[in-house]
Each structure stands twice: as structure tokens, then as C-alpha cells.
Amino acid sequence: MMxxxxxxxxxxxxxxxxxxxxxxxxxxxxIGLKFKVIPSKFEENLSKESFCSPLDYVAETAKQKxxxxxxxxxxxxxxxxxxxxxxxxxxTLGNEIFExxxxxxxAVEVLTRLSGSSHEVITSVVLVTQSPAEPxxxxxxxxxxxxxxxxxxxxxxxxxxxxxxxPMDKAGGYGIQDLGSTLIQRVNGDYFNVIGFPLHLFAKxxxxxxxx
Amino acid sequence: MMxxxxxxxxxxxxxxxxxxxxxxxxxxxxIGLKFKVIPSKFEENLSKESFCSPLDYVAETAKQKxxxxxxxxxxxxxxxxxxxxxxxxxxTLGNEIFExxxxxxxAVEVLTRLSGSSHEVITSVVLVTQSPAEPxxxxxxxxxxxxxxxxxxxxxxxxxxxxxxxPMDKAGGYGIQDLGSTLIQRVNGDYFNVIGFPLHLFAKxxxxxxxx
Numbered sequence: 001m002m003x004x005x006x007x008x009x010x011x012x013x014x015x016x017x018x019x020x021x022x023x024x025x026x027x028x029x030x031i032g033l034k035f036k037v038i039p040s041k042f043e044e045n046l047s048k049e050s051f052c053s054p055l056d057y058v059a060e061t062a063k064q065k066x067x068x069x070x071x072x073x074x075x076x077x078x079x080x081x082x083x084x085x086x087x088x089x090x091x092t093l094g095n096e097i098f099e100x101x102x103x104x105x106x107a108v109e110v111l112t113r114l115s116g117s118s119h120e121v122i123t124s125v126v127l128v129t130q131s132p133a134e135p136x137x138x139x140x141x142x143x144x145x146x147x148x149x150x151x152x153x154x155x156x157x158x159x160x161x162x163x164x165x166x167p168m169d170k171a172g173g174y175g176i177q178d179l180g181s182t183l184i185q186r187v188n189g190d191y192f193n194v195i196g197f198p199l200h201l202f203a204k205x206x207x208x209x210x211x212x
Numbered sequence: 213m214m215x216x217x218x219x220x221x222x223x224x225x226x227x228x229x230x231x232x233x234x235x236x237x238x239x240x241x242x243i244g245l246k247f248k249v250i251p252s253k254f255e256e257n258l259s260k261e262s263f264c265s266p267l268d269y270v271a272e273t274a275k276q277k278x279x280x281x282x283x284x285x286x287x288x289x290x291x292x293x294x295x296x297x298x299x300x301x302x303x304t305l306g307n308e309i310f311e312x313x314x315x316x317x318x319a320v321e322v323l324t325r326l327s328g329s330s331h332e333v334i335t336s337v338v339l340v341t342q343s344p345a346e347p348x349x350x351x352x353x354x355x356x357x358x359x360x361x362x363x364x365x366x367x368x369x370x371x372x373x374x375x376x377x378x379p380m381d382k383a384g385g386y387g388i389q390d391l392g393s394t395l396i397q398r399v400n401g402d403y404f405n406v407i408g409f410p411l412h413l414f415a416k417x418x419x420x421x422x423x424x
Contacts, residue, residue, distance in 0.1 A: 031393060
């Protein structure tokens, strides 16, 4: 794993994940990283229409979610963390953005749209480290985009999948890592980005930020 | 998941996985399939040089591994299983085939070869179902090929990764689903095929074999 040479050193630092996604937490635990989760209180309610592209929207949402945690931790009495990690993930088809379905019918509708075609998953990641200069922290932000080709799903398959309950808390209405695994014909890009966190790019950036 | 509509019906059948790979077992359990594992006794020692291509080699190995279990189960007193699943996975670079590394040095050598470039992972799957005609079973065989682009790994990263022990029981010397996740820049094709089993193609074939 990319961070193996600096893992002991990294795990002696204070690292915060500013995201409540259980899938992001699991991905980062799975590579051996030690961190604590501090949820963002940012309400994810930016107006999609005011952004030029889905990428601009997800990048701003990721930044605002992370900055909420940054502001709280950097204004506290205790020293701020060495690294704060934030992220947001969206599913897009053309310029349309798919978030978590809000009902069973909505999940069926979204999956019917995605079935038999190719869509994009974009995750924007924000890394915040301490800095000597004001505002005492610096921000690195990057994103990863993965093309996902979903198989041609019959209405019967879609309805039965929605009835498992799995689609409800997931952008785009599917979980590629669980029951949804069989629905996906192919991905083109970072697979982990589809789960919600681009591990390779993250590891490269962390190696750059903490070379030793 | 693709098999959801027929999952209850499938799980009332006798299904055998003719593979000891813990990763294949986990992938199939993860989609809710019930089955028992019966290991093949086929020695995986076909001469690579006698095959025209890596695909021919992996297809023949998968077939022989599965047929060993088929012959035992179809010659026993008890009725044979409704479905026997076999598979084999290889990593190839050009016409060269990479199997499990046989030493620490070999693992470092293989990862050094794969670092910073693109290789292919091929899994051949064999499905055996009962048939009225002799030899009383029929075979469906298919394969999936996924391109994997590995990041540019420093010697320090490779050595530290090999020291985790993860590469030793894996074709190509890496595990994309664990610590190795951070090493992979992108995949182009079925991600699960890289772990050792192409779930989408499998589900499509099983739906065709057991429509109800």
C-alpha cells in the first residue's frame, strides 16, 4: 500500500475524517489508517442551478462540509489536528446530478434511468493541514471521476433490488460494493471512487504532504 | 442485485463452489448466494508454453479444476448438485503470465514489473448444470478481462508493501481489495474480476440458466 513506508509516522499524528459516511470510514480503516470521525454540520443544500457543472457543485459541497469542521477545530483551545479529511460524492448523467433517493419510487426511477447506460461518479476530496501563516491552515483539494457502465436491468430486477433497501442511503441508488456489485458491467477509473473515496489519489497526496 | 428475483429459488438448490479462494467465497456470499465449497484436487500444473495465449491457459486450468469436482460428484451415489461453479484467475503482461509469487524477492520483482504500467487480469468461469443427455451435465464457460493501471511505485513503497505479507498468496502479487487498493490508479472493466470473480457476467449467465 502506498502509505506503508510512512504509516507508523502518520498514525502517530492526529487525523480527523470530517464525514459520517460509513463506507469512507471503512475504506480508510482498511488501509490501516488511524483517525477519528467528526461529523460536519454543514447542511448540504447548495443550489445545484447556481453551479456551471456537477464538478463545481460537488467541489463546493466537499469544501463547505470540511470547512465547517476546520473552523470548529481551529477555534478551539486544543491544538488542531495534523490532517483533516473531507469529501463529497455525486452521481451524474450529463449535467443531471443524482443524490440519495428520497423514496422507493424515486429509487426505481433513478435506477431505470441509469440501467443499460454509462454514468459518472465524481468524488471531491479536501485535505487540510496546519500552516504557519494565517489562517493557520492550508487546503489541498482534488477530485476523481469514474465512468460506470450499468448492465441492462429488467424492471423485475430493479424492483427486487430496491426492495432489499440497499439503494436508499446511496447516491445514484446503488451500492457497488454490496448487492449492487452484480449490476455493474464495468468501471473505467478508480473503483474506490465509486464507493466514495479515491484511495490512490489520496495516498499520493498524503505522501506529498507528509513525506516522512 | 441481478439475481434478487430468483434468489430464494436459487438458494433452495444445491450449489457447489469448486474453488478454495477465500475471496471468491466472500464475493458470492456477499451477494446472498448459499453454496458449499468443494475443493478441486486438480494440480494446477499445465504447461504455459503449450497454449497459444494466456486466455487459452486460464480457460483450460479453470475447466480442469472444475471437471475434477464434477467427475467426483457425478459418479457418487447421491444426486449431483444443480450448479457447480469453477474459476481461475491470472495476471498477464503481454504474453507473460504472473501467478502467485514464490518468495519475497519474486514479489518485489513482479510488482516492479507491474508498477507504472497497465496489465490485464483474466478470470475464466465454468458453470456446470444437470442435463438429461449423456454425460448428464452441460458446461457453460465464459471469461472476463479487466485492464488494471498500477501507479508508479517507488522501491520503498514496493518493499514496504511486500513486507506486509499481503502479496504472497495473490496472482500478480497484489490484493486490490485490501492494502493494495491504494496502488491501483484505475481499472477498465469489471473490478470484481480483478478480485477473482466477474459478478455481473456470472449473474447474467445464472439468470439465463435458471430463469425462474
